[in-house]
Structure formats: C-alpha cells, structure tokens
Amino acid sequence: MWNAIFGSSEEPSPTALEVTFTLNGKQVTVGNEVVEGTSLNTYIRDVAKLKGTKFMCTEGGCGACVVAATIEHPVTKQKQTLSINSCLVPVFACHGWDIRTVEGIGNKRDGYHPVQANLAQFNGTQCGFCSPGMVMNMYSLVADGKTPTMAEVENAFGGNLCRCTGYRSILDAFKALAKDATPMMKKQCADIEDMYKICSKTGLACSGSCKKDSNFEEIVPKSVKIPAANWYKVTTLNDLFSVITSLGATVYQLSAGNTAEGVYRHYNRQFDARIDVKDVPDLRTINTSGGFTVGANVTLTEAIAAFKTQAAITGYSYLTELANHLDVVANTSVRNNYKVPGAKDIPADFRINFRKNASNPLGLLNSKATGEPALNMSIVCFFALRNALDSARKDAGDVADYYDIKLPATVETIAMTSLTDTSQFTFA
C-alpha cells in the first residue's frame, strides 16, 4: 500500500510485544499485564513501589509527579534528558526511555545529588510533598552537562507548585547552581565534597547513573504492539499506515505526547485502539531549507528553540513573538512532551456563554487549577496583613505610598514593618 501511494521502499520495522525501558538504571518490561491507560506515575508508584514520586492534580499542573527521562530523538538520534509529567504519560509510551525518579539520583546511604543537597541546605522543603518534583525538574535542567542561567532556572519552575515552603528558598537553592549565580550564593551551596560521595567521572555527587542493570541491553527503538491493550507504537510512516489498514473500522486515536489527557480524559471517550506516533521521524522533522516547516509532532520545547533560531533570518523575525507566546503555554515539563497543536485541535465552533445570575459573575464554571486554591488562601492572608500594616503605619505618622515587606511575614518582620514597638502589642 505504501509503495503504491508514496513510491517509497520503506520496510516495516520489527515489532515487539512488550515495552522496555529503564527505571533508575534497572531494565523493566511492561506488557499485557498492565491495563491500557495506566500512567507512568501509577506504574512507578504501584508496580515499581517507588513512592518518592508523588501525584496530585494528574493534569500536568502541579509538578508533583515530575520525573527525568532521557529520550533519543527520532531524527537527530541524540539523547536528551527532559522533565516529564509522569501523570500524563502512558507507561506504554515509554519504550526506550531511561527514566529516573528521585530515588535514583541520590539518597542518604550513597550520598545526595547536589540538587537534593541544595534544596535542604537552603531550607527549601517543609512537608516535602512537592520536593521530589522540584528536585527532578531541576535535575533535568542540569542533566547532560547543561548549565542554565538563574533566569532559565526561574522560568523552568512555572509548573511546580509548593503549598508550604514558599518559592523564594526553593528558587534560591536552585539558582545557586546556575552558571551566573553570585559568589555569595555559590558560597551558601551545600559542600558536596565534604558531605557526599563524589563521582570520579563528573566530579559531582554520585547520581548512580553509571550503574546499569547487569542484564541491561541497549533498547533499540522499534514498533510495539500490545495486543490486550490494543496499543501500537509505530516508528515509521509505513508502519503507521499498515496499522491503520489492519484496524479496519476500529475506532483509534493517534497519540503523541498525551498531554491533553489532563483535560480530555481518554476514558471518557470511546477508542478501541491507540497508536503512539511520537517517534515517527517524518513528524518530528524541522525543515529550514527553502522555507520553514515544523513537523506535526515537534514538541513545544523544540518549536520554541527552532523559532528563536529561525527568527534571526530575514523574514522570520515574527517567530520571536511566537516563541515568547509558547513559553507561557503550559509549563516546562508539559512543553517537553506537548506537540504543536494541529488545525484539528482547535474547535471549529468555539463559543463562550456568559452565565446569567451567577453568584460570582467573574468566576469560572470550571478550571483545571489545583494548586491555586492554596496559593489564593495564602495571598488573602498576606493582603489582610498588609491592610493592617497600612493602618499601623499611618497611625505612626508614615505617609509614604510604598513600603517593602519581607516574606515570610514573621512576628519580627511584622513588628518592624508596622513602625511600632512590641510594648504597644496586645496579646490575647
């Protein structure tokens, strides 16, 4: 069929009946024993029993589930370590990945990774629920020898929510590892040479990444068919059309990053088969010769980088604006696996109805906000405190419009900012 239509001699690639990947250096296979729709997060926590990786929103919004995945690019064949929301990724989509969870980069016995050590050193953790996701997001940012700036570190944490520590200490901990961190910040870093086992190859704390399962064999990317789950992974267009032909009238879904799963739950829709097309090279190619074309499965992260590069060429400067816009779509770990939306992803008929007689006319009927309630509650407390301080300062004769209040708003901070002394305090 392929030859007749496209004139290609592309041969179908060999097909596996199981998905194979590594989890913290140990090779695992997943097949019919796992039901279709099982997320990587569920697999990590409930099958591999690694409870360090958390989950909360299961929508790609909170970052509690972030893990690091080293994935070979189907076109460049280069391996890249990316932060990934394990709540969104089907475990069947992980074929060939090298996945690391927070347990796999350092621990009390073998020594902590600098990212873990610094988070503790800067008091960046309280209940600790968000900490594994924070750590793995930062780990992915510095993996593969990457050296982010402080601005890049800050920008990479748009998808990691913390309900209790406060972001300043978390960001300070990670910015101190940036290449442009101030000498003062670097001095505050955890001293890994004294406290942690040092890797002879990297000079950093041992992450255990050199350790491979003794049965480890290089996983060759190939097509996969998991019969009970009706899950197909294809790595060539030829395979894709063969699978579609074989499915006949079966209702199927083409799956790329599966990031829409957070909003459009697939169990609410009727698909009898799913075809993972993420690793089809033709769909991940960015072509800059004789124009600028972006494959349908290019991720937003890849698209942003390509737009920035292409914007330097005459006639393409507008791509800077597109790159800036994509940079605020979702968050880093979602963008790492989120393909550029296609024309059919946009509803042909898109209408907004305002709700009549709603008790809160500005409120949303629905939103995927998860961490925001906690954030809103804390900001409400802060603004109430600020109003009280305004009054106290006016009583003390201060007429300035602006004053700075340092967070966290401890008793000392409040006392100093209020321009009163503790003798004026009434304790009830």
Ligand code: FES
């Ligand atoms: Fe995955 Fe919230 S649980 S982003």
Ligand code: FES
């Ligand atoms: Fe508790 Fe961040 S330390 S949620």
